[in-house]
Amino acid sequence: MLWGDPAGGKSEAYFRAFGRFIEGLGGRFVTYADLGTDDRDMLYIRRETGYIAPFVSRAREESLGGKATAHGVLWGMRACCKAKYGVSSVKGRTVAIQGVGEVGCNLARYLDEEGAGLIITDIVYDAMKRVQDVVPSAKIVRPDEIYECDCDIFSPCAFGGVITQERAEKLKCKIIAGAAYDILESSSVGDYLHKKDILYAPDFVISAGELFQTSDGLQAATEQETIARACEIFDVLVGVFDYAERESMPPFRAARRMAEERIEHVGGVRSILAKAPQPEV
Amino acid sequence: MPENKTDKHRILAINPGSTSTKIAVFDNETAVLEETIRHSELDLSPFESIWDQYEFRKKTILEALRRNGIDVHSLTAVVGRGGLLRPVVSGTYEVNQLMINDGREGVQGQHAANLGPVLAYGIGWDFGIPAFMVDPPSVDEFEPMARLSGLKAVMRRSLSHALNIKATARLAAVDMGKSLNELNLIVAHMGGGISVCPLRKGRIVDANDANSGGPFTPERAGTVPTMGLIDFIFDNKLGREEAKRELIGHGGLVSHLGTNSAKEVEERVRSGDEHAALVYQTMAYQIAKEIGAMATVLMGDVDAIVLTGGLSGSEMIVGWIKERVGHVAPVMVYPGEDEMEALVLGSLRVLRGEEKAKTYPETVDTLPL
Numbered sequence: 001m002l003w004g005d006p007a008g009g010k011s012e013a014y015f016r017a018f019g020r021f022i023e024g025l026g027g028r029f030v031t032y033a034d035l036g037t038d039d040r041d042m043l044y045i046r047r048e049t050g051y052i053a054p055f056v057s058r059a060r061e062e063s064l065g066g067k068a069t070a071h072g073v074l075w076g077m078r079a080c081c082k083a084k085y086g087v088s089s090v091k092g093r094t095v096a097i098q099g100v101g102e103v104g105c106n107l108a109r110y111l112d113e114e115g116a117g118l119i120i121t122d123i124v125y126d127a128m129k130r131v132q133d134v135v136p137s138a139k140i141v142r143p144d145e146i147y148e149c150d151c152d153i154f155s156p157c158a159f160g161g162v163i164t165q166e167r168a169e170k171l172k173c174k175i176i177a178g179a180a181y182d183i184l185e186s187s188s189v190g191d192y193l194h195k196k197d198i199l200y201a202p203d204f205v206i207s208a209g210e211l212f213q214t215s216d217g218l219q220a221a222t223e224q225e226t227i228a229r230a231c232e233i234f235d236v237l238v239g240v241f242d243y244a245e246r247e248s249m250p251p252f253r254a255a256r257r258m259a260e261e262r263i264e265h266v267g268g269v270r271s272i273l274a275k276a277p278q279p280e281v
Numbered sequence: 282m283p284e285n286k287t288d289k290h291r292i293l294a295i296n297p298g299s300t301s302t303k304i305a306v307f308d309n310e311t312a313v314l315e316e317t318i319r320h321s322e323l324d325l326s327p328f329e330s331i332w333d334q335y336e337f338r339k340k341t342i343l344e345a346l347r348r349n350g351i352d353v354h355s356l357t358a359v360v361g362r363g364g365l366l367r368p369v370v371s372g373t374y375e376v377n378q379l380m381i382n383d384g385r386e387g388v389q390g391q392h393a394a395n396l397g398p399v400l401a402y403g404i405g406w407d408f409g410i411p412a413f414m415v416d417p418p419s420v421d422e423f424e425p426m427a428r429l430s431g432l433k434a435v436m437r438r439s440l441s442h443a444l445n446i447k448a449t450a451r452l453a454a455v456d457m458g459k460s461l462n463e464l465n466l467i468v469a470h471m472g473g474g475i476s477v478c479p480l481r482k483g484r485i486v487d488a489n490d491a492n493s494g495g496p497f498t499p500e501r502a503g504t505v506p507t508m509g510l511i512d513f514i515f516d517n518k519l520g521r522e523e524a525k526r527e528l529i530g531h532g533g534l535v536s537h538l539g540t541n542s543a544k545e546v547e548e549r550v551r552s553g554d555e556h557a558a559l560v561y562q563t564m565a566y567q568i569a570k571e572i573g574a575m576a577t578v579l580m581g582d583v584d585a586i587v588l589t590g591g592l593s594g595s596e597m598i599v600g601w602i603k604e605r606v607g608h609v610a611p612v613m614v615y616p617g618e619d620e621m622e623a624l625v626l627g628s629l630r631v632l633r634g635e636e637k638a639k640t641y642p643e644t645v646d647t648l649p650l
Binding site: 123124125126128129132133136139140 | 332335336339378381382385386399402403404406407
C-alpha cells in the first residue's frame, strides 16, 4: 500500500519505483487503482510492470467499481439474512448505511429496490441528498447516532476501524455487512460480536465485488460480467457461515482459516515442467 | 445554544432566486457581507430541474464566502428563504427532512426558493451549525371564511410575501411603540408581485395570493374576469404552462405597456403619455381597492396601513394610494425590502431564546376546513 498525501507527494518517479518493486515480486502481488490515485499514476506503474489490474479509466472504475462492490454487498446481505433469519432476502429489513459515497449510494438504491428500509449517514450532506433524491424515504441520522439506531443490518461503507468495543456494545443490529475494509478495531471485538449473536460478514469477503472487474488472467471484464460475478459472494459467504458453524467459531475467524488453507493448498502445487532457459542478452 | 443578547452570532442568509442566489453574512444585526451571485443561462442549462441546481449553488455560495474572506467555520447558524411549502404558521423553523422532501416535490409548486432550506441544511450539516427557515410564502394563518371561493373545488390559498410582510409589520409596531400582537394592520408588499394582507394581532388572516388575484402588478395579471379569462385561454388554445405565463410574467404593466419597469412607466407618465398614466394609476387604484377590501376583514378596526416593497419608493404610487385609503387609517411607508435581514432577525430571535424554533409543519388550528 502506498500511504501519503495525494495532493503533494505524487510524482512519475514515485509510481515507477513502485512499479519496479511490484515487478520484482514476480506476480506474487498485483496492484490496482484506489483512493488518491488517478489514470496518470496507473500509467506510470504500467510502464514498469504488467502486474497491474486491467487498466480502466478512473471514471469508469469508480462507476463500475461502486456498482460491483454494492452488488457484492447486497448478495452478502442476502447470505447473512439466510443464515440469521432463514430467508435470503432483505425485504422488510431496515439497513443502516454508514457512508453513502459511490458504493453506499448504489447499495442504498439496490436495497430500496429490494424493499428494505434505509437509515443513512455521512459526514458530507451532498452525498446523502443524492440518495434521498432517489429514495426520499431514506432517513438521515447524525454520524455518531448510526451505531445506536434501530436496524436489522448495519452496513459500514466508509472507513475502517469503526467497530470498537464501546460501539459494539451499543449496536442494536443483528447483522454487520458493509463494504469498508478492516472495520473491526481488533479480533477481540469480532469475538464479542459473535457472543452478542451479531452476525458479522467478514469484510474481505463481502467487499470483494470490485475485484470482479478483472477476469482471470488480468483481463478487464465487461460490466455485465462484473455484476453477474459479484453474486458469487453469496455462495462464498454461505460457505464461510457453514464452516464457522461446523467448527464453532466466529465467521471472521472461519474466513481467515479458509483463506489460509487455500493459500497453503495452492502454494503446495508444483509444476512438472522446468522453466524454459532465458536467452542471454 | 447561547441565549445572551451580547453573544456574537455570525449568520449566513441564503435567498435563491431564479437566476441569482443572494447571500448575506450578519454579525448579529450588522451586515458584514451582502452579495448577489448571478447565474447565467449557461450556468443553469446543465440542470434538468431547479432541485438539481443544489450542488452548483452551494459551491458558488462557499466560493463567494471564501472570496470575501469569510471563514465558513466562523458561522454560528445558516438560514434559507422558504419556498412553496405546506401551509404553516408564521415563525422560525428548524430545517428538517420533511421540509426538504416537500421542497423537492414542490407541494405547492416549483420555485428557486424551494432550494433555500436544503442549501441551509447542507451547509449546516457539513459545518455542524443549526439551519433555519423563516416565514415562507406558504405562511397560513387564514381564518375559515378566507379559505372559500365560490367554487367548492377551488380553495383560496394563503401564499404571500410573508417574510417581508411580517418583518415590516414588526418594524411598524416598534415605530408605533406597541407590540405586534396588539395591533391590527394592513400590509401591502408592492414589488414584482403584490401581496395585500390584513394582520389581526400579528397573524396574516387573509391575502390576495399575488399569482392568482388582487391588484395587477408590474408583470402579473391579478384578478381577471373569469369568463373573459376562460375565453382567452380557449380562443388562443393555451396549455396550462402557457396560460400561467400569460398571467404571471406577461400580465400587468407588461401586458398594457410592454415593460415591467415602473421607472420607465413613470418617465412616460411625466412626459405626457396618457395611456401609461391611466394604466399606472389603475394599478394604484386596484391596490387601494384591495386594501379597502382587507379593511372589511378587520371590521374597519385598522391601526395602520403599511406600504412596503420596491414600489413603495414611488411617490406617484404611494400618493395615489394615500388619496384613496387615508381615511381608513394612518399610512406608514417602508420603501424597499430586506429579506436577508428578516431571515437573520428570525434566526436571532431563536438563537437568543426570544422565540422557540418551530418544527415543520406547524399548522393553524383552523386547517384544514
